[in-house]
Amino acid sequence: EKGGYDHFMLKEIHEQPQVLRDTLREIKAIQQVVDEIREIKRICFVACGTSYHAALVGKYLFESILHIPTDAIIASEFQYTANALDEETLTIFITQSGETADTLNALRAANKKSKTLAIVNVLGSTATREADHVIYTRAGPEIGVAATKTYISQLACIYMLAATIGQKPDIIEDLRKLPEEMEKILEKDELIKDIAKTYKDESDFLFIGRGFSYPTALEGALKLKEITYIHAEAYASGELKHGPIALIEKGTPVVAIAPPPLFLKSEVHGDKEFRNSHTLTLSNVKEVKSRGAEVIGLGSEDDEEFKKNTSDYISFNPSIREEISPILYIIPLQLLAYYISVMKGEDPDHPRNLAKCVTVV
Ligand code: F6R
Numbered sequence: 001e002k003g004g005y006d007h008f009m010l011k012e013i014h015e016q017p018q019v020l021r022d023t024l025r026e027i028k029a030i031q032q033v034v035d036e037i038r039e040i041k042r043i044c045f046v047a048c049g050t051s052y053h054a055a056l057v058g059k060y061l062f063e064s065i066l067h068i069p070t071d072a073i074i075a076s077e078f079q080y081t082a083n084a085l086d087e088e089t090l091t092i093f094i095t096q097s098g099e100t101a102d103t104l105n106a107l108r109a110a111n112k113k114s115k116t117l118a119i120v121n122v123l124g125s126t127a128t129r130e131a132d133h134v135i136y137t138r139a140g141p142e143i144g145v146a147a148t149k150t151y152i153s154q155l156a157c158i159y160m161l162a163a164t165i166g167q168k169p170d171i172i173e174d175l176r177k178l179p180e181e182m183e184k185i186l187e188k189d190e191l192i193k194d195i196a197k198t199y200k201d202e203s204d205f206l207f208i209g210r211g212f213s214y215p216t217a218l219e220g221a222l223k224l225k226e227i228t229y230i231h232a233e234a235y236a237s238g239e240l241k242h243g244p245i246a247l248i249e250k251g252t253p254v255v256a257i258a259p260p261p262l263f264l265k266s267e268v269h270g271d272k273e274f275r276n277s278h279t280l281t282l283s284n285v286k287e288v289k290s291r292g293a294e295v296i297g298l299g300s301e302d303d304e305e306f307k308k309n310t311s312d313y314i315s316f317n318p319s320i321r322e323e324i325s326p327i328l329y330i331i332p333l334q335l336l337a338y339y340i341s342v343m344k345g346e347d348p349d350h351p352r353n354l355a356k357c358v359t360v361v
Contacts, residue, residue, distance in 0.1 A: 098125025196339035220333030250292035
């Protein structure tokens with residue numbers, strides 16, 4: 001049943017190109033939901049854990065590309081913050097299981113004030129019965145406790161939702177290029193195993209990224225914590241100088257995520273290159289390197305400047321730019337966590353203290 005793989009997690013990581021192809025077929029169902037909803041002035045994403053990281057990508061996408069005011073809220077914090085919901089707000093719940101207690105509590109509260117939409121993997125789960133509208137992620141059953149393929153499918157649904165609401169078919173075109181790129185990254189298995197071997201005995205990791213790469217940093221750090229028990233922290237790169245750079249010492253591994261940047265005009269910043277997340281992350285990379293960090297870079301294969309400031313480099317097709325990168329760039333970080341877990345003799349499918357579905361608050 002593991003299809004020749006040693007663990008379900010590895011099988012599910014390798015299923016991701018096919019999962020993306022399957023999820024892309026849901027576009028019609030998504031168009032139907034968008035037709036039903038209409039008149040949305042504000043969006044509020046709510047979720048926990050990995051699903052929250054998908055929510056955060058949604059915030060960057062809806063705000064920067066569609067200019068719709070959007071929040072991403074951790075479900076257990078929802079009751080303390082979200083008092084501004086109204087009829088013109090769409091509250092979107094992202095949950096693989098559809099049974100997470102914190103998410104269901106928030107859904108019940110939001111149902112009273114706003115339109116609700118649930119993006120769910122498990123058919124017939126509680127969230128699918130209680131939300132006004134439902135989109136299925138169609139990733140198939142996920143057995144590994146650490147979410148992998150369901151994260152990809154959640155992201156795909158969010159991008160398709162944005163493409164439909166914002167009438168931006170080019171986003172769908174970009175998504176269609178990704179399964180092939182995912183296959184190329186999965187072939188870098190040996191490189192990632194080598195990186196895992198180099199760093200498996202470290203006690204702390206830092207993950208950094210800006211903009212769309214910040215959720216990828218958070219998710220990469222979460223995967224590492226969950227299945228290897230190594231302490232990992234993720235920061236928006238710009239926050240480094242406000243404290244965490246004090247942690248860097250000789251040999252500290254820093255995973256830096258810096259895909260080719262998206263340039264957008266901003267109503268706030270005018271024409272300035274304010275979105276040049278790439279140049280700015282690169283200067284953060286130089287800062288940590290000069291303090292002795294070992295930088296593991298994730299970036300474009302033609303990015304010579306980034307490459308020369310890293311100890312290890314995982315390269316991607318240069319045509320995959322920042323705004324679509326979360327769906328692709330997380331894959332080597334899932335593999336890195338997986339291989340470190342196995343090399344440490346842990347069981348990545350059954351991490352200690354964790355359950356697949358958290359039905360208590
Ligand atoms: C991480 C993980 C958890 C879940 C979280 C939400 O690998 O699996 O962080 O993402 O418990 O679960 P769902 O999506 O079922 O609401």
